[in-house]
Amino acid sequence: MSQRKLRLGAFIMATGHHIAAWRHPGGQIDAGTNIDHYIALAQTAERGLFDQVFVADTPGLRFEGSDEAFSRQGRVSYFEPVTLWAALSAVTKHIGFVATASTTYEDPFLLARKFASLDHISKGRAAWNVVTTSAENVYGNFGQDKHPEPEVRYEKAQEFVDVVKGLWDSFEDDAFARDPASGVYFDPAKLHPLNHVGKHLKVAGPLNLERSPQGYPVIVQAGSSEPGKELAAATAEAIFTAWTSLAEAQAFYSDVKGRLAKYGRRPEQLLVLPGISPVVGRTQAEAEAKWAELQKLIHPSVGLNTLEPFWPGEDLSKWDLDAPPPYIPQPPLGRNSRAHVVLELARRDKLTVRQLYEYLAGARGHWVVVGTPEHIADQMQSWFENGAADGFNVMPPVLPESLDDFVDLVIPELQRRGLFRTAYEGTTLRENLGLERPANQFSVQARKAA
Amino acid sequence: MSQRKLRLGAFIMATGHHIAAWRHPGGQIDAGTNIDHYIALAQTAERGLFDQVFVADTPGLRFEGSDEAFSRQGRVSYFEPVTLWAALSAVTKHIGFVATASTTYEDPFLLARKFASLDHISKGRAAWNVVTTSAENVYGNFGQDKHPEPEVRYEKAQEFVDVVKGLWDSFEDDAFARDPASGVYFDPAKLHPLNHVGKHLKVAGPLNLERSPQGYPVIVQAGSSEPGKELAAATAEAIFTAWTSLAEAQAFYSDVKGRLAKYGRRPEQLLVLPGISPVVGRTQAEAEAKWAELQKLIHPSVGLNTLEPFWPGEDLSKWDLDAPPPYIPQPPLGRNSRAHVVLELARRDKLTVRQLYEYLAGARGHWVVVGTPEHIADQMQSWFENGAADGFNVMPPVLPESLDDFVDLVIPELQRRGLFRTAYEGTTLRENLGLERPANQFSVQARKAA
Numbered sequence: 001m002s003q004r005k006l007r008l009g010a011f012i013m014a015t016g017h018h019i020a021a022w023r024h025p026g027g028q029i030d031a032g033t034n035i036d037h038y039i040a041l042a043q044t045a046e047r048g049l050f051d052q053v054f055v056a057d058t059p060g061l062r063f064e065g066s067d068e069a070f071s072r073q074g075r076v077s078y079f080e081p082v083t084l085w086a087a088l089s090a091v092t093k094h095i096g097f098v099a100t101a102s103t104t105y106e107d108p109f110l111l112a113r114k115f116a117s118l119d120h121i122s123k124g125r126a127a128w129n130v131v132t133t134s135a136e137n138v139y140g141n142f143g144q145d146k147h148p149e150p151e152v153r154y155e156k157a158q159e160f161v162d163v164v165k166g167l168w169d170s171f172e173d174d175a176f177a178r179d180p181a182s183g184v185y186f187d188p189a190k191l192h193p194l195n196h197v198g199k200h201l202k203v204a205g206p207l208n209l210e211r212s213p214q215g216y217p218v219i220v221q222a223g224s225s226e227p228g229k230e231l232a233a234a235t236a237e238a239i240f241t242a243w244t245s246l247a248e249a250q251a252f253y254s255d256v257k258g259r260l261a262k263y264g265r266r267p268e269q270l271l272v273l274p275g276i277s278p279v280v281g282r283t284q285a286e287a288e289a290k291w292a293e294l295q296k297l298i299h300p301s302v303g304l305n306t307l308e309p310f311w312p313g314e315d316l317s318k319w320d321l322d323a324p325p326p327y328i329p330q331p332p333l334g335r336n337s338r339a340h341v342v343l344e345l346a347r348r349d350k351l352t353v354r355q356l357y358e359y360l361a362g363a364r365g366h367w368v369v370v371g372t373p374e375h376i377a378d379q380m381q382s383w384f385e386n387g388a389a390d391g392f393n394v395m396p397p398v399l400p401e402s403l404d405d406f407v408d409l410v411i412p413e414l415q416r417r418g419l420f421r422t423a424y425e426g427t428t429l430r431e432n433l434g435l436e437r438p439a440n441q442f443s444v445q446a447r448k449a450a
Numbered sequence: 451m452s453q454r455k456l457r458l459g460a461f462i463m464a465t466g467h468h469i470a471a472w473r474h475p476g477g478q479i480d481a482g483t484n485i486d487h488y489i490a491l492a493q494t495a496e497r498g499l500f501d502q503v504f505v506a507d508t509p510g511l512r513f514e515g516s517d518e519a520f521s522r523q524g525r526v527s528y529f530e531p532v533t534l535w536a537a538l539s540a541v542t543k544h545i546g547f548v549a550t551a552s553t554t555y556e557d558p559f560l561l562a563r564k565f566a567s568l569d570h571i572s573k574g575r576a577a578w579n580v581v582t583t584s585a586e587n588v589y590g591n592f593g594q595d596k597h598p599e600p601e602v603r604y605e606k607a608q609e610f611v612d613v614v615k616g617l618w619d620s621f622e623d624d625a626f627a628r629d630p631a632s633g634v635y636f637d638p639a640k641l642h643p644l645n646h647v648g649k650h651l652k653v654a655g656p657l658n659l660e661r662s663p664q665g666y667p668v669i670v671q672a673g674s675s676e677p678g679k680e681l682a683a684a685t686a687e688a689i690f691t692a693w694t695s696l697a698e699a700q701a702f703y704s705d706v707k708g709r710l711a712k713y714g715r716r717p718e719q720l721l722v723l724p725g726i727s728p729v730v731g732r733t734q735a736e737a738e739a740k741w742a743e744l745q746k747l748i749h750p751s752v753g754l755n756t757l758e759p760f761w762p763g764e765d766l767s768k769w770d771l772d773a774p775p776p777y778i779p780q781p782p783l784g785r786n787s788r789a790h791v792v793l794e795l796a797r798r799d800k801l802t803v804r805q806l807y808e809y810l811a812g813a814r815g816h817w818v819v820v821g822t823p824e825h826i827a828d829q830m831q832s833w834f835e836n837g838a839a840d841g842f843n844v845m846p847p848v849l850p851e852s853l854d855d856f857v858d859l860v861i862p863e864l865q866r867r868g869l870f871r872t873a874y875e876g877t878t879l880r881e882n883l884g885l886e887r888p889a890n891q892f893s894v895q896a897r898k899a900a
Contacts, residue, residue: 023630030628033570033660039540059559061620061658067638074635077621077660080560080567086536087571090489107557109509109591110530117530120483121537140654141559170511171527178480180473183749185524188517204590208511210483210527299633 006384006420007238007271007391007433009052009098010045010403012038014078017277018397019306019361020297022074026401032078035087041400042088045095048407049421051432052096052127053088054240054393056222057081059105060138069305082114089122096429098127098220103160104153105133105142108203112167115217116209124213124428128164129220130236132157154227156200161219161235163203166194168216169440170206192442214430215438224252233259237435238271240393244367249274249388271433274388276380277363277395279370280405287370294397295358303357310339321354338365366395373409381419456834456870457688457721457841457883459502459548460495460853462488464528467727468847469756469811470747472524476851482528485537491850492538495545498857499871501882502546502577503538504690504843506672507531509555510588519755532564539572546879548577548670548688553610554603555583555592558653562617565667566659574663574878578614579670579690580681582607604677606650611669611685613653616644618666619890620656642892664880665888674702683709687885688721690843694817699724699838721883724838726830727813727845729820730855737820744847745808753807760789771804788815816845823859831869 015022015031022029028037045053057080063070085097097118101111111128119126132153139147147153175190194205221228221236232239233256243249252274257267279294281287304316311329319326328347331339346356362368369379383389396402414420426432465472465481472479478487495503507530513520535547547568551561561578569576582603589597597603625640644655671678671686682689683706693699702724707717729744731737754766761779769776778797781789796806812818819829833839846852864870876882 020633022628022635023633025630029630030626035540035571035573058658059563061641061656070638072633072635076636076641077626077658079570079659080563083532083536083564083567083571086533087540090485090537090540105557106560107555107592110556110560113509113530114533117533120529121485121533123485137654142557143652176480176527178472180475180479183470183473183522183747183752185472185522186526188520191511191526202593204587206511208508208527209529297633302633 003418006380006414007273008048008050008420009054009240009273009391009393010041010048010050011054011056011240011275011393011395012041012045012399012403013055013075013395014399015074016398016402017364017366017395018294019302019364020294020299021398023297024294024398024401026398028400031399032075035079035084037400038079038084038088039091041403042092042095044400044403044407046092048403048411049424050095050394051391052098052429053085054098054129055081055084055100056129057100057131058133058135058138059102060135060141062135062137064136065305065308066301069301072299072302082118085126086118086121089118089125094125094424094427094432096125096127096218096432097122098129098218100129100131100222102131102133103157104148105138108160108163108201109167109205109207112164112207113209115164116168116207116212119212119214119217120209124430126212126214127218127220127238127429129222129240130157130161130231131222150225150227154231157231158234159198159200161231163194163196163198163201165216166196166441167203167205167207168211169442170194171210172440172443173211173215176210211440214428215440218429218433218435229256229259232256232270233265234263236270238273238433240273240275242275242366243388244363244365246383246386246388249383250386253388269435271390271435273391273393274383275366275393275395277366277368277397278376278402278406278410279368279397280373280376280402280409281370282372282409284371284375287372291362291368291370295362298358298361300354300357303354303361306361307353307357310342316353319353322352324350325353325356368397373413376410377413377417377419380414381417384419453868456830456864457723458498458500458870459504459690459723459841459843460491460498460500461504461506461690461725461843461845462491462495462849462853463505463525463845464849465524466848466852467814467816467845468744469752469814470744470749471848473747474744474848474851476848478850481849482525485529485534487850488529488534488538489541491853492542492545494850494853494857496542498853498861499874500545500844501841502548502879503535504548504579505531505534505550506579507550507581508583508585508588509552510585510591512585512587514586515755515758516751519751522749522752532568535576536568536571539568539575544575544874544877544882546575546577546668546882547572548579548668550579550581550672552581552583553607554598555588558610558613558651559617559655559657562614562657563659565614566618566657566662569662569664569667570659574880576662576664577668577670577688577879579672580607580611580686581672600675600677604681607681608684609648609650611681613644613646613648613651615666616646616891617653617655617657618661619892620644621660622890622893623661623665626660661890664878665890668879668883668885679706679709682706682720683715684713686720688723688883690723690725692725692816693838694813694815696833696836696838699833700836703838719885721840721885723841723843724833725816725843725845727816727818727847728826728852728856728860729818729847730823730826730852730859731820732822732859734821734825737822741812741818741820745812748808748811750804750807753804753811756811757803757807760792766803769803772802774800775803775806818847823863826860827863827867827869830864831867834869
């Protein structure tokens with residue numbers, strides 16, 4: 001019997017997901033601009049038979065807070081994702097590459113072209129994580145005074161994805177004869193300009209690049225907002241998401257899978273991949289010691305900076321770190337539920353200021369699992385077998401160390417349980433993920449018309 | 451004495467510069483989308499100690515003519531340059547990478563970021579060929595109904611380059627302490643937003659990427675128009691140009707070098723690199739046979755297509771290819787001098803239709819030198835030593851074959867003459883080209899203010 005297998009991505013943000021990872025001896029201190037570091041990470045992920053590597057991205061430098069806290073941030077200087085993945089594709093053979101790019105601030109023709117190039121260059125291992133971009137300090141880089149409203153961003157995103165797919169289909173798969181004897185290179189009847197004129201975009205085409213090995217790159221989406229889920233249901237083939245409990249993850253899983261039918265899609269055409277940040281030890285105690293060591297590296301000014309939004313107008317630097325906050329404000333109306341969770345923790349559990357910022361800064365809303373390989377595999381298996389996940393986006397707290405740990409210790413445990421592959425199944429990312437190669441829309445139209 | 455050395459670039463357009471190269475047995479038939487072909491080319495160029503490889507680029511599919519002629523064009527599907535070079539940088543160590551990108555149709559923040567990424571990823575081997583883009587079938591891909599006028603394009607290009615340089619200087623070179631003990635990663639006082647508001651662009655910055663190994667990529671320019679020469683004099687460090695006689699090349703060389711002083715620049719800060727398309731044989735007869743073989747591969751419909759602009763409204767397909775054209779029109783007023791040259795050749799030398807299109811389609815206005823390694827080296831030496839060139843942009847007619855020929859036969863001859871290096875001098879492209887690493891403009895301002 002062909003057992004359903006976990007899909008695994010390695011979310012390899014520079015020196016790791018923990019806010020203080022760059023200070024850790026297991027981290028790479030200049031990770032964001034160290035190509036050898038990234039080559040090693042991609043090769044480790046490939047050794048671990050991961051489906052793909054992934055980086056999030058924002059076209060701008062974002063920070064809110066004091067220069068004192070800012071100066072201690074490790075994530076201020078890092079490669080642009082598509083150039084990074086193109087380089088890594090030349091020194092790997094199997095791993096897929098998920099690059100984040102914005103439908104609000106990039107150009108559809110240039111985006112279609114660079115992702116199609118990446119799919120050709122990697123021989124079918126490219127994926128695009130479609131984001132609409134909401135971080136501050138971005139719009140000014142593109143001459144704007146503010147972001148478009150979320151509903152406008154998502155409406156444009158849908159049109160943008162359709163345009164890009166149309167450009168990717170400019171040449172039909174069988175357009176190229178390349179016959180030196182007759183001198184015929186290709187069939188112009190199988191080249192299709194797009195001539196798109198829509199609400200947000202006007203793009204003529206065709207793309208000056210033939211269809212790529214995967215037909216087109218795998219489409220990924222990462223938002224969990226209402227319009228984000230709808231965009232994913234309409235167009236995405238994988239969705240990254242963040243939950244810290246099985247129940248929430250199950251609810252999200254059935255929610256998005258349930259939205260597919262109205263777009264004529266089947267549940268297996270969208271893979272749901274929650275994030276998991278694993279802290280692996282050979283014993284539970286070793287794992288907990290590793291986590292405690294990391295948490296201790298959070299500088300107080302960095303920690304307090306993460307608390308500031310919940311105590312607006314307050315100078316937190318005067319507080320005693322090892323006492324509870326002097327007062328707990330009412331969560332502001334209209335804020336996200338995160339403020340409620342944080343302030344409720346402070347109130348109910350009487351956490352000290354340090355405990356509170358360690359909770360916030362260390363996990364940053366993600367699912368941190370601290371324990372032995374068996375414990376981590378148990379957790380993953382439970383989500384995988386109980387309608388919460390088709391696989392995971394693994395977020396190593398410290399890179400390269402935590403990815404090595406995961407590959408050396410957790411992957412073999414998942415394989416022993418029959419939950420994960422022991423060899424790559426295919427040559428393209430789609431083949432490994434079990435996703436179909438999409439038909440060319442113009443070929444489909446031609447067949448229908450015939 | 452340290453002898454002045456030739457600078458050599460390999461202009462590796464897909465399957466070669468000859469219009470029929472893709473039909474030649476020495477060409478790679480699917481070159482435009484074959485990454486292994488490009489890896490081999492870059493490694494061959496590196497074996498030949500070339501300074502850099504280069505591709506031209508247009509963000510659009512351009513063709514004018516019949517579907518019959520279009521179907522025989524080999525250049526319709528090819529990689530985007532920056533993704534291509536990023537991949538090749540991972541499998542080479544010394545060669546530089548010149549990528550073409552448009553100031554009219556790209557975004558300055560995204561362009562600054564991808565080129566800075568490429569410079570980091572390649573450890574200091576990136577260059578940007580600044581173009582304003584004049585080809586048809588481009589503007590429609592960006593929602594426009596026509597190109598801006600040339601003077602507007604060049605005015606914007608200058609502002610665009612200044613903005614991109616400003617973004618590349620966002621972090622001063624010594625901004626990063628990265629001290630795990632103190633927890634200080636960088637100095638926010640050495641981070642500089644640009645806050646540019648100009649006639650054509652509004653860009654806040656800063657770039658989310660530190661200064662790259664070369665300070666910034668080498669700036670290249672390739673136009674020979676009046677505003678192109680002025681842009682080159684103001685900002686470029688290398689200029690690609692096309693001349694077919696020593697006298698023309700000398701005039702251009704002294705023209706652009708003479709424009710540098712008014713921008714406070716020295717002649718050696720701008721390298722003039724004319725194109726040369728070498729057809730190498732062990733004997734003159736072998737070289738000429740190679741060229742004739744290539745010319746024979748030009749399909750008549752492709753050849754006639756290149757003549758059509760000179761006989762507007764005429765159906766050339768009915769003409770006898772081996773007789774002179776039935777009539778020679780007056781060159782249209784206001785056309786470039788190319789029409790005059792072509793029609794004068796037809797009139798004076800009584801060329802047949804086939805000879806005429808072979809002349810036009812085979813060389814395409816470039817300097818084709820057919821001969822032995824000694825003959826080709828003689829020609830290059832003559833231009834180099836007589837104020838016409840600081841080096842050359844070598845345009846192999848057929849790839850990979852003609853690049854192999856050049857590296858195996860001509861490079862050793864240039865080395866024997868002491869005209870070319872026998873080992874790379876530095877680790878970055880700037881070091882190999884003898885170009886200075888630019889100072890950070892904000893550091894310079896700070897020093898002046900102090």
